[in-house]
Amino acid sequence: MGARCLVLVAVLLASRSSQIFYSTDQCPLIHVQVGEKTVRKASWCCGVAPSNLTDCDENGTLFWTESEIPIGDFAPEVDTTTVPMEKLPSAVENFEKSGEPSAKYAHLYPIADWKAGWYDDEYDKIVNHYWMEFPPPPPEAHYAFAAVYFILTVVSLCGNSLVFYLIVRCKSLRTPSNVLVANLAVADFFMMSRGPIFIYNCLNFGPITGYIGCQLYGVVGGLTGVAASASLAFIACDRCSVIVHTFDPQHKLTYRRAALTVTLIWLYAAFFATLPFTGRRFGIKPYVPEGYLTSCSFDYVSDSLANRIFILVFFFGAWCVPFSIITSSYYKICRHVLDSSLTRIGQERQQRKGELRLAILVVLMIAIWFLSWTPYAVVALTGISGNRRLLTPLLTMLPAVFCKTAATIDPFLYALSHPRFRREVLRMWCRKALEKQRAKRAMQNHMAIWRSDGSLRNDRNA
Numbered sequence: 001m002g003a004r005c006l007v008l009v010a011v012l013l014a015s016r017s018s019q020i021f022y023s024t025d026q027c028p029l030i031h032v033q034v035g036e037k038t039v040r041k042a043s044w045c046c047g048v049a050p051s052n053l054t055d056c057d058e059n060g061t062l063f064w065t066e067s068e069i070p071i072g073d074f075a076p077e078v079d080t081t082t083v084p085m086e087k088l089p090s091a092v093e094n095f096e097k098s099g100e101p102s103a104k105y106a107h108l109y110p111i112a113d114w115k116a117g118w119y120d121d122e123y124d125k126i127v128n129h130y131w132m133e134f135p136p137p138p139p140e141a142h143y144a145f146a147a148v149y150f151i152l153t154v155v156s157l158c159g160n161s162l163v164f165y166l167i168v169r170c171k172s173l174r175t176p177s178n179v180l181v182a183n184l185a186v187a188d189f190f191m192m193s194r195g196p197i198f199i200y201n202c203l204n205f206g207p208i209t210g211y212i213g214c215q216l217y218g219v220v221g222g223l224t225g226v227a228a229s230a231s232l233a234f235i236a237c238d239r240c241s242v243i244v245h246t247f248d249p250q251h252k253l254t255y256r257r258a259a260l261t262v263t264l265i266w267l268y269a270a271f272f273a274t275l276p277f278t279g280r281r282f283g284i285k286p287y288v289p290e291g292y293l294t295s296c297s298f299d300y301v302s303d304s305l306a307n308r309i310f311i312l313v314f315f316f317g318a319w320c321v322p323f324s325i326i327t328s329s330y331y332k333i334c335r336h337v338l339d340s341s342l343t344r345i346g347q348e349r350q351q352r353k354g355e356l357r358l359a360i361l362v363v364l365m366i367a368i369w370f371l372s373w374t375p376y377a378v379v380a381l382t383g384i385s386g387n388r389r390l391l392t393p394l395l396t397m398l399p400a401v402f403c404k405t406a407a408t409i410d411p412f413l414y415a416l417s418h419p420r421f422r423r424e425v426l427r428m429w430c431r432k433a434l435e436k437q438r439a440k441r442a443m444q445n446h447m448a449i450w451r452s453d454g455s456l457r458n459d460r461n462a
Contacts, residue, residue, distance in 0.1 A: 105132050113204065145294070146198075146202035149195055149202070159412050160407075164182055167185075177258075183262045197217045207289045218287025225373075230265040236366065237329050239333060272318060284307055285302055285304060297400070298314065308384040365410060375403070
């Protein structure tokens with residue numbers, strides 16, 4: 001039958017009314033059937049595509065795996081009678097319509113339970129059964145990932161909502177620079193809003209949300225992931241302009257430029273995120289389950305050349321380009337601040353210290369993003385480089401979940417590090433602490449002025 005050469009041989013079991021279907025397509029499963037129900041499975045490897053079992057005995061190897069067909073009642077008595085090829089198509093057609101995946105451990109996965117949700121035979125065709133070459137993970141592993149994701153989701157949604165609310169509510173925070181911060185908060189918020197899909201899949205041990213749930217999870221993840229990376233890149237450029245080009249109006253970010261930047265960010269992200277839909281005619285696969293089959297992403301274990309090229313381009317656009325911009329921007333910031341801080345006195349030196357603290361905190365945020373997303377990028381590159389056998393479900397699930405920590409930590413880095421954010425939070429929930437903070441800041445200003453006056457007197461006396 002074209003590329004799939006299937007050979008069907010009818011045999012009888014010793015004391016049962018049964019049939020065994022044999023196939024020579026890359027050592028697939030043999031389905032031992034009693035009546036209408038499949039009761040045993042095993043594997044048959046043969047070096048060539050024989051016309052009967054006698055040929056296979058001479059040119060290949062016939063064996064049962066995992067003791068799925070034990071010696072005894074279900075031991076097959078092989079009938080080497082050749083089956084005429086013209087009688088095969090109808091039987092083969094029925095075999096292909098059975099919807100049984102051909103992976104080694106597919107029969108151990110609760111596919112029947114998934115089909116009670118939105119998982120169907122059509123969706124089963126696009127699921128990469130490479131992951132079913134591994135035994136199903138224990139329920140405890142699914143529950144652990146669900147618990148971790150639940151915590152990350154709650155913390156991220158609360159933190160990003162707080163940042164966005166403060167920027168919208170407080171006039172002092174409605175600056176062009178904070179428009180980019182708000183955009184980052186929106187991207188992180190929607191990235192973690194996919195949590196219920198992942199958690200529901202974990203509680204059902206697989207992709208029970210089916211095609212719709214997987215595509216929604218994948219496209220939102222691709223869209224918000226690229227948008228967050230691009231937002232961080234533009235935030236780095238803005239910080240560089242503020243610190244390095246303080247008095248240059250051409251580098252100043254205005255509301256108009258900020259709005260244009262946000263628009264470009266989402267268009268850029270949408271281009272990459274929608275390619276699994278728009279690029280199917282070029283061979284790009286849709287979003288598929290990965291690892292434990294509870295999260296969805298690009299099919300980086302596929303052998304498709306077009307799919308590999310797409311993932312490589314995505315890696316360049318969503319990881320390499322933002323990382324290059326971020327690295328160059330903060331290199332300029334650090335070099336400028338270190339060169340100029342030694343020549344400042346009094347209040348100017350105090351201002352430079354603030355700028356240095358700001359640069360360090362934003363660099364810390366970028367480092368968290370880098371450490372969060374790089375392991376997942378390495379996993380994807382390993383898959384498309386032809387080394388997918390190095391990838392196990394657990395090895396891919398850990399980076400897939402860990403990369404969400406950036407979306408959880410980002411809002412708190414901004415809220416806890418930026419003085420204006422802290423002040424507005426204290427104003428909302430703790431006015432006494434705000435008054436103490438104001439008194440402390442006034443004392444620091446007086447001390448800075450006193451030191452400046454003292455240094456000037458010393459210079460005059462000298």
